[in-house]
Amino acid sequence: MNNFLFVAAENDALANCKAGGMGDVVRDVPRQISERGDKVHVVVPSYSRLHHNGLFKTSLNFSLRGLSYTAELYEVKPKKEFSNIVHYVLHHPEIEAGDIAHIYHNDPEEPFYTDAIKYFIFCTGVAEAIKKGAFGNLDIIHLHDWHSSLLLFLREYHNSYKNLKSIRTVYSIHNLAIQGIRPFADNYSSLKNWFPEVPIDYKSLMDYRYQDCINLMAVGIRFADAVHTVSPSYKEDVLLPSSPPEFIGGEGLEKDLGKADNEWRLFGILNGCNYKNINQEEKGFIYRNTVKALFRWLQEESKKYKADFLAHTGEKIMDFVDNRPKFIASSVARLTEQKFYFFKRSPEAFVEILEKLKRVDGIFMLLGTGAPEYEELFRQLSYEHKNFVFTNGQSESLIDSIYLESDLYFMPSLFEPCGISQMLAMRNGNPCLVHHTGGLKDTVSHMKTGFSFDGNTYDEKIKSMLKGFDIALDVFSKDKPTWKKIQSAAKRKRFTWKKSVDNYYRDLYGFGNI
Known part of the structure; x- marks a missing residue:
């Protein structure tokens, strides 16, 4: 039995934990994996609300900003139970609900200011939970969008989390346009402020356009063992530079994506669609x-x-x-x-x-x-x-x-x-x-x-x-x-998750033909 961990900002298997399509994917793919007899743990932030009525599992102690932080891991009930799937939320008072779907913050003055702080805490808490064995011995970690990519930064550079290097880590891009760009330093919501003890490898982490900033979407693409776009044609699109509004392509990251493609790490696999439990409404209403x-x-x-x-x-x-x-x-x-x-x-x-x-x-x-x-x-x-x-x-x-x-x-x-x-x-x-x-x-x-x-x-x-x-x-x-x-x-027409997850197993998870 393979043991998976999904790390994301959204999970529609839980009530009120979805803002977009990522929530559907994080709901549906674990169900397919569980049907194959493998085990899946899914963890998202609690956003100060999702841990209520959850089962307390463990306290997680780690260092941020040179201070001691303690977060709590809860097991929570999903909307629908499936064998071999366990859902968790990570709670810390500073991981608050935002104004977008009670998940993301909209910071027009300084984009990603609040969200970066939330996901710095979340990802470090998840890294600590993995180190502590809260999810058992993991074979695959599957990360989704920039909110979870900091785990790859911790794996690469943080002395406390070198253990992550032994676990195959996959990165899915759901929306390349939203990249989680934050300053390296001189800002409360900066990498240096939250991880003062980690030496910064500016060249490997920087955004090409804003060279005094880390690009967290780029971190996912640069350091994951496999990178995944959610359709084959989108993979072709993102390898080309954007020329808006006529064409939206790699959004400044086409060089990174091209490198991943040349290293046989980039895969375009179409999302599936859930064909169960549909048409609950009657016609005519x-x-x-x-x-x-x-x-x-x-x-x-x-x-x-x-x-x-x-x-x-x-x-x-x-x-x-x-x-x-x-x-x-x-x-x-x-x-x-x-x-x-x-x-x-x-x-x-x-x-x-x-x-x-x-x-x-x-x-x-x-x-x-x-x-x-x-x-x-x-x-x-x-x-x-x-x-x-x-x-x-x-x-x-x-x-x-x-x-x-x-x-x-x-x-x-x-x-x-x-x-x-x-x-x-x-x-x-x-x-x-x-x-x-x-x-x-x-x-x-x-x-x-x-x-x-x-x-x-x-x-x-x-x-x-x-x-x-x-x-x-x-x-x-x-x-x-x-x-x-x-x-x-x-x-x-049928876009089944079974077909998509067959390709996940072969290309992303590296299990060969199944």
């Missing part, structure tokens, strides 16, 4: 679930500033209860530059899409929260356009209903390491219209399982996006046999 979500949010103090807008959305939805639209286009995503840059830069293109929908008695439903400027844009567009329903919040049942009842799922991501939304839409037989980039290339085929758009310049991409929307509406309205064929092909 999309508007009722919208109203229920709006009513709930109206009771929340934190949503008071949105009360007028929530009431406006409710009125709009009530019109559709009796006069059901003939076509629903939808998007569910965090409102960020990655997901909706095209709409933010070219709102007139989005308005044109709404006009096209109007001609077929269609509506566009968008659900999400995120960057204030994106929320503001979509709220304004909702006031101006009757057939645009912007649900500015989060609701699992409404998300389920949107995936279940949409006719076309729209994913115009500027870049996409893998993407889970298109897989969730396709498993319900919903064709997707996607930007031909990253993992979206690997999952959606134009006119076969959905529709895609692309272009060499920004203007070409916008033209292609509008043309792609026209094609989708034309097929839906005028060629039902082809539409049904695309729907069936989308529904038949």
Whole structure:
């Protein structure tokens, strides 16, 4: 039996411990590993809340900032029990919940200031727990994104954690754009302040653009035994330099990624999708679930500033209860530059899409929260356009209903390491219209399982996006046999975790063919 440790910032196997796709991966991959008879320990920060009702396992004593720190390791109950999987959280008072999904902090003045502190403490605590044998004798440590990469710094340079060198350590990149860059020194949230006893190897740790800083994403790429991007096409993308907005590639780390590739350490393996426990919502309740979500949010103090807008959305939805639209286009995503840059830069293109929908008695439903400027844009567009329903919040049942009842799922991501939304839409037989980039290339085929758009310049991409929307509406309205064929092909497509984890075992974990 192989013994694994997963270290991450998110784990959707636990309630309220997910902000994005990483949480899904950290939930699903251990389940696949456990089905093979191997053992998995999964550890995430407690964020001052997840340890409540947990089972205390051990105290962890270590040194940071020249001071003695004590953290606590708790075993916690997951949403669903699986044999051979044990879930833990690491608690320390300074690892607090942030404003993004009660996980990450948003520090606009000095990015990663608070999060770096949290994950410095978390990773050192995990290193101490490994040293203490809290997870048994480990064969593989699997790290996820920059939040856990500090373990590789500790393995390489910290005298107390040289024992980590004997354990194969794998690093998964979920979002290369978020890199965890912090100063080496002269700042409370700096490497030197937290690890004064560790000599700094500036050349091996520095960010190429900000040479007085450590780049924690780069640390993961430079020091892991195997590096993993979450789709094959995204692997090809990140080996090339970025040229935004036309192309988002290696984001300044293409040299490191190219080196890892030349050393046969870089692998592109497509994420899987969970095909169990789906469609919990019944068809026909999309508007009722919208109203229920709006009513709930109206009771929340934190949503008071949105009360007028929530009431406006409710009125709009009530019109559709009796006069059901003939076509629903939808998007569910965090409102960020990655997901909706095209709409933010070219709102007139989005308005044109709404006009096209109007001609077929269609509506566009968008659900999400995120960057204030994106929320503001979509709220304004909702006031101006009757057939645009912007649900500015989060609701699992409404998300389920949107995936279940949409006719076309729209994913115009500027870049996409893998993407889970298109897989969730396709498993319900919903064709997707996607930007031909990253993992979206690997999952959606134009006119076969959905529709895609692309272009060499920004203007070409916008033209292609509008043309792609026209094609989708034309097929839906005028060629039902082809539409049904695309729907069936989308529904038949299977991106299974079994296939992905077979590749993990062979390429990432180094167990050879199984």
